[in-house]
Amino acid sequence: xxxLICTLLAAAALAGCxxxxxxxxxLDTSITAVSQSSRVRAVVVHYxxxxxxxxxxxxSQGKVSAHYLLDLDGRAxxxxxxxRAAWHAGASSWYGNIAMNSTSIGIEIVNPGWTEGExxxxxxHPYDARQVRALTILLRDIIQRHGxxxxxxxxxxxxxxxxxxxxxxxxxxxxxxDAGIGRWYNEAGAAEHLARxxxxxxxxxxxxxxxxxxxxxxxxxxGTLDRETINTLAAFQMHYRPALHDGQPDxxxxxxxxxxL
Ligand SMILES: [Zn+2]
Numbered sequence: 001x002x003x004l005i006c007t008l009l010a011a012a013a014l015a016g017c018x019x020x021x022x023x024x025x026x027l028d029t030s031i032t033a034v035s036q037s038s039r040v041r042a043v044v045v046h047y048x049x050x051x052x053x054x055x056x057x058x059x060s061q062g063k064v065s066a067h068y069l070l071d072l073d074g075r076a077x078x079x080x081x082x083x084r085a086a087w088h089a090g091a092s093s094w095y096g097n098i099a100m101n102s103t104s105i106g107i108e109i110v111n112p113g114w115t116e117g118e119x120x121x122x123x124x125h126p127y128d129a130r131q132v133r134a135l136t137i138l139l140r141d142i143i144q145r146h147g148x149x150x151x152x153x154x155x156x157x158x159x160x161x162x163x164x165x166x167x168x169x170x171x172x173x174x175x176x177x178d179a180g181i182g183r184w185y186n187e188a189g190a191a192e193h194l195a196r197x198x199x200x201x202x203x204x205x206x207x208x209x210x211x212x213x214x215x216x217x218x219x220x221x222x223g224t225l226d227r228e229t230i231n232t233l234a235a236f237q238m239h240y241r242p243a244l245h246d247g248q249p250d251x252x253x254x255x256x257x258x259x260x261l
Contacts, residue, residue: 047111066106074130093218153182161235169242193255
């Protein structure tokens with residue numbers, strides 16, 4: 001009976017039974033392998049520095065893109081299908097992976113970033129509560145569907161600390177961690193490490209460079225506090241100790257690193 005139906009259908013449609021590939025290929029997609037995983041390993045968050053309309057135009061018509069855009073009101077746009085690569089990461093590295101565009105989902109959030117204050121110092125702009133609410137829902141869903149590890153929920157500055165400072169020190173990493181999203185450190189453990197380090201002294205630059213590398217950051221390992229190392233340390237601090245992100249090695253930064261073992 002089935003053969004008869006197939007024959008009839010084939011005759012009618014001039015196509016083979018269960019064949020859905022390009023013309024001329026006998027492709028059977030009825031069996032799916034049990035051993036497989038998502039190609040998506042990370043989520044990268046950004047801010048756009050421009051308003052809703054410009055962000056939408058730039059990310060949909062320009063030479064850069066993101067899978068999702070959250071506007072000022074917290075409305076989410078999906079601009080690129082999750083199965084395809086968006087062009088948001090640029091030259092970057094995380095745990096040695098430099099193909100971040102191909103292995104991550106990019107989320108852009110409308111936020112001005114920073115502007116120069118009257119004293120000449122940068123003034124950072126906070127995220128709207130509606131954006132944070134939308135982001136929490138979106139991240140939780142993406143993480144769950146793709147099985148993304150906590151340490152792979154990152155900011156652009158984490159994966160490109162020499163070029164980028166987004167999503168900035170006001171990005172709610174701590175609030176997201178409290179909601180079970182992303183990597184955080186054991187705060188009680190950090191307090192204990194800090195008390196000990198304040199008595200013993202802060203570790204040397206080589207130690208900080210090693211820790212940064214262990215925690216995923218691309219960082220020189222030569223033991224000198226050069227501009228690259230300062231930028232990488234600042235990126236780490238913006239994420240985990242946003243109150244002070246001057247890129248200088250200090251006891252509190254070391255204590256946080258130790259509490260991330
Ligand atoms: Zn960015």
